[in-house]
Amino acid sequence: MDDKKPGHTPNRKRLIDVGNDDSDTKEIPTSTAVSSKAMKMMDNMGYIPGKGLGLRGQGIRSPVASSSLFGRRGLGFQPRRFAPDCVLVAFASEEVEVAERKVWLSKCASATLLSVDDWIELGQRQLSMEIEHTFCDPQVLKAVLDSKSALDVLDKSLIRRARDKSNPFETIGKAFFQNRAALKMANIDAACDFMFTSPRDRQGVVRECEPLFFADVCAGPGGFSEYVLWRKGWLAKGFGFTLRGKDDFKMDNFFAASVESFEPCYGQAGDGDVYKGVNILHFRDYVKANTGGKGVHFTMADGGFSVEGRENNQELLSHRLYLCQCLLALTITRPGGHFVVKLFDIFTQFSAGLVWLMRQAFQQICIFKPNASRPANSERYLVCRSRVEDVGKVRELLWNANEKFSTLPSDIAIRSIVPLSVLFADRPFMEYLVQSNNSLGRRQTNFIDKIRAFCMDETLKETRQQEMKIGCLNLWKIPNSARTIPRFRQPEEIFSESGATFSQNSTELTPDVLSQIKCLDWRCFAVSSSRHAENCTLFLSAGRGTVYYMERGVWKNVSELKVKLDLPAKTLLFGEIVHEHRGEGGAQISQKVLHVMDAHQLGDTSIGRLSFKVRYELCIKFANAVNKRTRPDLTWLRMKTAFSLTGLEELYQNLSLKSIKRFGGAKRLCLNINERVFVEVNSVQLFRVVRVPWAIEFSCSEKRKFWCNSVLRVRVDEPPTESIADFSVCVNNRVNWWWDQRVNLSSNAEEESLDPSVVHRVSVTKKFQTKK
Numbered sequence: 001m002d003d004k005k006p007g008h009t010p011n012r013k014r015l016i017d018v019g020n021d022d023s024d025t026k027e028i029p030t031s032t033a034v035s036s037k038a039m040k041m042m043d044n045m046g047y048i049p050g051k052g053l054g055l056r057g058q059g060i061r062s063p064v065a066s067s068s069l070f071g072r073r074g075l076g077f078q079p080r081r082f083a084p085d086c087v088l089v090a091f092a093s094e095e096v097e098v099a100e101r102k103v104w105l106s107k108c109a110s111a112t113l114l115s116v117d118d119w120i121e122l123g124q125r126q127l128s129m130e131i132e133h134t135f136c137d138p139q140v141l142k143a144v145l146d147s148k149s150a151l152d153v154l155d156k157s158l159i160r161r162a163r164d165k166s167n168p169f170e171t172i173g174k175a176f177f178q179n180r181a182a183l184k185m186a187n188i189d190a191a192c193d194f195m196f197t198s199p200r201d202r203q204g205v206v207r208e209c210e211p212l213f214f215a216d217v218c219a220g221p222g223g224f225s226e227y228v229l230w231r232k233g234w235l236a237k238g239f240g241f242t243l244r245g246k247d248d249f250k251m252d253n254f255f256a257a258s259v260e261s262f263e264p265c266y267g268q269a270g271d272g273d274v275y276k277g278v279n280i281l282h283f284r285d286y287v288k289a290n291t292g293g294k295g296v297h298f299t300m301a302d303g304g305f306s307v308e309g310r311e312n313n314q315e316l317l318s319h320r321l322y323l324c325q326c327l328l329a330l331t332i333t334r335p336g337g338h339f340v341v342k343l344f345d346i347f348t349q350f351s352a353g354l355v356w357l358m359r360q361a362f363q364q365i366c367i368f369k370p371n372a373s374r375p376a377n378s379e380r381y382l383v384c385r386s387r388v389e390d391v392g393k394v395r396e397l398l399w400n401a402n403e404k405f406s407t408l409p410s411d412i413a414i415r416s417i418v419p420l421s422v423l424f425a426d427r428p429f430m431e432y433l434v435q436s437n438n439s440l441g442r443r444q445t446n447f448i449d450k451i452r453a454f455c456m457d458e459t460l461k462e463t464r465q466q467e468m469k470i471g472c473l474n475l476w477k478i479p480n481s482a483r484t485i486p487r488f489r490q491p492e493e494i495f496s497e498s499g500a501t502f503s504q505n506s507t508e509l510t511p512d513v514l515s516q517i518k519c520l521d522w523r524c525f526a527v528s529s530s531r532h533a534e535n536c537t538l539f540l541s542a543g544r545g546t547v548y549y550m551e552r553g554v555w556k557n558v559s560e561l562k563v564k565l566d567l568p569a570k571t572l573l574f575g576e577i578v579h580e581h582r583g584e585g586g587a588q589i590s591q592k593v594l595h596v597m598d599a600h601q602l603g604d605t606s607i608g609r610l611s612f613k614v615r616y617e618l619c620i621k622f623a624n625a626v627n628k629r630t631r632p633d634l635t636w637l638r639m640k641t642a643f644s645l646t647g648l649e650e651l652y653q654n655l656s657l658k659s660i661k662r663f664g665g666a667k668r669l670c671l672n673i674n675e676r677v678f679v680e681v682n683s684v685q686l687f688r689v690v691r692v693p694w695a696i697e698f699s700c701s702e703k704r705k706f707w708c709n710s711v712l713r714v715r716v717d718e719p720p721t722e723s724i725a726d727f728s729v730c731v732n733n734r735v736n737w738w739w740d741q742r743v744n745l746s747s748n749a750e751e752e753s754l755d756p757s758v759v760h761r762v763s764v765t766k767k768f769q770t771k772k
Helices: 036-044 084-093 138-151 156-166 180-191 223-235 277-290 311-317 319-332 349-361 392-405 420-425 427-456 465-476 491-498 511-515 612-626 645-653 727-732 761-768
Strands: 121-124 212-217 236-241 262-264 296-301 333-343 362-368 380-387 412-416 522-527 537-543 546-551 554-557 572-582 589-602 636-639 655-660 666-672 677-680 683-688 694-699 704-709 714-716 735-738
Touching (some): 223 612, 277 319, 296 319, 333 349, 392 412, 589 612, 655 677
Parallel strands (some): 236 262
Antiparallel strands (some): 121 412, 362 380, 522 683, 572 677, 694 704
16 A cells, blocks of 8 residues: 655755746746855955966856756766656646546456366566566556666655655645545545445445445555545445554544444454455455345455565566455455456556456456556556456456465466467457556656656746645545544533433323324334333443443443443434343353434434434444444444334234343243344333324225324325424333233233233233224
C-alpha cells in the first residue's frame, strides 16, 4: 500500500523574485542582486566595474554562478543529460482532467478453459524487465525503465518535494481519512458510478434484510474500508484480511467512520498471509458463514510491499501477490459481485494472463489509473464488474499456480499461466492491453520527467492543484474538510440530542386493558423479564466500546451487567439482556445476549419516526452487521421475534419446560429460538404500533386492511404518516402480560374456573381467535 503521507513543500526565502505565484512559468531576473557589504570589500581590493580583479585586471568579470548540480551533489558528479526545457513545453500542454477516461472490455464469449491443467509454464527466474515488451511498444517500456533509473541518482527529499509540487492532484491528499488509499477507493467508486457502495445490478443488489457485505484484502492499515464505512455506515459489513502485526488494520485510526461493523480475520494460521492456502480456505469459510453462504457483494485488494532499490522489477516481484489476491476474490465474491485490485505494471506474460483470466470470470474489466494515484508511479487498478456464475476453472488454475509457487527453487519461476497463443488469439484483449500499457507508460514517463525538471528548478510550480482538488472532491462526493479526532460525549448529551423519551414504567395487561386492545394494532415479544425483575430498558452507545443502559433514570456502563457491547456511536436501542442456553444437563452452556425489540437510532441513522415494520427490519440488518464471530468476548445482538396477537399460537407451540443449569437444574418455561438455543420466558410485552386515534380494521368482504381514524371518521387504504407509532410512543406505552403463578397458560383450561383478575391464555385466544 501507499502509506506515505502527502509531502509538504517548505517555505523558502529566495534572493531572486520569481514573479506571480499564479504563473505557470518562472520569471527570469534582469539583473543580479549583489550585497552592499560585498561591494565594499570589492572596492577595498581595487575593483573597477566591468574589469576583473588582479594587477592587470585579468580576473573574471561576472559573479560566480551558483551550482547547477542537484541530487547527489559533489565534485565529479555529472547527472545524465536531460533537457528540462522540453519537459516544460510538455508540461504547459499536458491534459489534466477531473473525470478520467476509462474503457471497459467485455467478457469473451468464445473463450474456452477446457485444458487449463497444463497452462502453467515454468522457466528461469527473470531478473530484468528490459525484454518484457510483448504487450507494449518497446520504446515505451524503455522510456519507463530509463525514467525510473534516472531518479535513482537524485536525493529522495528533493524528489519528494518535486513530486508534491508537480502533481496537479497532490493537494487532494487524504482528506479526513487516515491515508491516501481511502481517496483512491473514493475515486474508483465514483468513476464507476458508485457500483461498489451502491450496487444496482440485478444480481449484485443488496437485499432488504442484509447489509452490504464487502471484503478488504491485503489492505492494512485500512483506508479502503474506512472509505466504505464512512460512505455506508453500519449498512455495510466488512471482512478484513491482511498481515497481522505492523501492517495490520489500524482500526483506532478510523476517525471518519465507525468500525463496529468491520471484522478482521487472519486465517487458520492466524498471520493473515494470503500466500497460504489454509488461510484462503479459512477466510472463505468464515465469509460464507456470515453471508448466508452467498459471499460478499464486492472485494477490494490493495496489496503491496517495499521494492526500494528494485523499482524496475516491481512487477516481477509482485506476481504471486497479484495471483493470490485474484484467487481470494474469486473464492469469496458472490455471482454478480465486483472486484478491484491494485496492480503495478502489466508488461509480463504472467500479468497479462492473469488479467485475461479475470476477463473470463467477470462480465467486464477495466484497467484504470485514478487521479488519486500519483501519476509518476506504476500503480493502476484492475476493476472487474459482475462476477459470472461459474468460475471454477479459473479458480482451480490460480489455486494450482499458488501451490506451485511454494515448491519452486529460488532460480525457477512461473513464467505464465495462460499460453501466449491463447492471448494472441484474443485480438480485442491484446489491443486493449497494449493500448493501456502504452498510454499509461507514456503518461508515467512524462510525469517522471516533470519531477526531474522540478528537481532541477525549485522555482517551478503547478498552479492547478487547488482547482483539481475542489473538482475531484466534488465529483467523488467527498466534503472538503479536515481530519478530526471524534469527541467523546456523555450519554445524557447524546440522549438529549436524539429527541427520544423514555418511561421506565409499563402498563400491566389486565382484563380491562385486554378489552380495549384491537389485535391488528399491536405486536408482542416473549421476554425473560418478570414482574419482580423487569430488565427491559434503553441501551445507548457513545462509540468505541462504551455503551450504557438506563436504570431508574440513570445511565450506567453495561460492564455492571457483566456484558461487553461494541455498537456504533449514538445507537439507541430498547431491549433486555437475557441468558441464552445451549445443551442439557452438566454440558449446558449459557451466555448473555442483548435481545432487541426496537430502536430509535442506529449509528448516525435516525429511524425512530419510521414505521415499526421498517424499524424492525433495520434492526435485523443492524444485528447482522455488528455481530462478530471472531470476538467471543463481545455480547451478541439478537432481534426478538415479533408476534401478532393473532399469531400467538406459534409462540405457544415453541414453549416447553427445560432444566436450567444456572438454577440448579430447576425447570423453567422456555422459548425455543432455534433448534439449539432457548431462553427463559416470564412474560409477554405488547407494543402498540399504530398511533391513537388511528386503528387497523380488516374487511372480511374485501379481504384487506384499512386504516381508520375514529375522531375524523375517515378510512384510507394505506397507512398515513400520522398513524405511525414512533419509537417513543411504542416503548412508553408498552403493556406487560406477566406470566406469574396466577396465570394459566393451558389451552384447555375452563375460563369459569380461573382467576378473573388476571389474563389467561384462553382469555386471549377467545378474544382474538376469530380476528385476522
